[in-house]
Amino acid sequence: MIESKLISKALFSDKSVKSVNNLKDYAGIEYIASMNQTHSDLVTFVKSSAVYDSDGIYTEEPKLGLVVKTADCMPILLSDKKRIGAIHSGWRGLKSNILEKAIKKFDVNELSISIGPHAQSCCYEVKEDVKKYFNDYTELRDGMFFLNMSKVLKDLSEKEGFQVEVSSICTICNSSYNSYRENKTTARQFGVIWK
Template identity: 30%
Template sequence: MNVAEHFLFPEWPAPAGVHAATTLRTGGLSIGPYASLNPALHVGDDREAVLQNRRLIRERLALPSEPVWLEQVHGNKIVRAGAVAGVPQADAGYTDEPGVVCAVMTADCLPLLLCSADGERVAAVHAGWRGLADGIIGNAVAALGRKDLLIWLGPAIGPERFEVGEEVRAVFVQKSPAFAEAFKPHRPEGKWLADIYRLARIELNALGVTSIYGGRFCTVAEPDRFFSYRRDAVTGRMATLIWRD
């Protein structure tokens, strides 16, 4: 099997020893709207199929351990991966330990990967608009305790598909007028198109982080490769993972 057919590998200058990937929707055992490599247990898919998909992900990526899966709640909490028993309720995980796999799951929300320039610290972040507005990126940067970070923006809803209401735009513009440039008017009146990648870049730049890569995908527009909640409602999830030797 050609592993590259079923995974997306970040194009970024991460240090040797830092490994990362996003699963695509192909190459798994799930069927129906979850076809086929769905790793999410919370979306209504057959549990055994999901567990087998997780096994396939571990084997194909030669992961050093089971990923630290999270119960994501569209919040701003980041946890030290592997330090909490069970499934932590959080939207980001970080580690400075070798062999610990940080993971988030998305299907339109933005997955971000972070690593320090020396490769000693890594993190995976799930950022929907609520998490972005509530500071999930800032919390992740603070948890890593570094500004010399490399960032990769994984597959999310594209800027021509992310329609939001005035109330969403208002949340960001009230936080900082700089966010206004990530929105453009869209019919019907009172609707806007939001660029979730731009929102993340504005936040990162304000934090002093400028080495940012990725951000050229659209989950809604590529049904053969990506799950999309906005497109399909009932669907699976992609997993975005990062770990270090």
């Protein structure tokens, strides 16, 4: 488990955690809300334990934990004094501005964001069809383009003035994490946040 240094009640699992219930027990969370993630830009306000058709959820409920499941996409956990949130974002989410849409739901002056392990620029190769959306965030190496997704959020934090911490762990080259890019697994690791 990786506990956020920026958000007191937020953590990220590795692939050894097989069930959301393990996280629920570990964190002492009474109820869990999670997402049926589809690489959309939907950010949904939630009040109860359920699975929501969304790639972002946020709440003000004190006994409700929020879970995001990822393999290579960014698990993004958000917190201000009133609300918590969980966002799933890969390049499609970044392209559709899910981060900006989620941030608008929070007090940016009180906002802290933690990004867990995800596909990093060391390994995250993209083709021209993706690169064209992220010219400032791709690097050309050996004739291939590599995307730095977390830099998009870092730049947004500088512009908007909120705090952000980013895990340096790459899910593609670190065998402790599930990676769809590396081995087409359907298994996921979890990010969880609670109040």
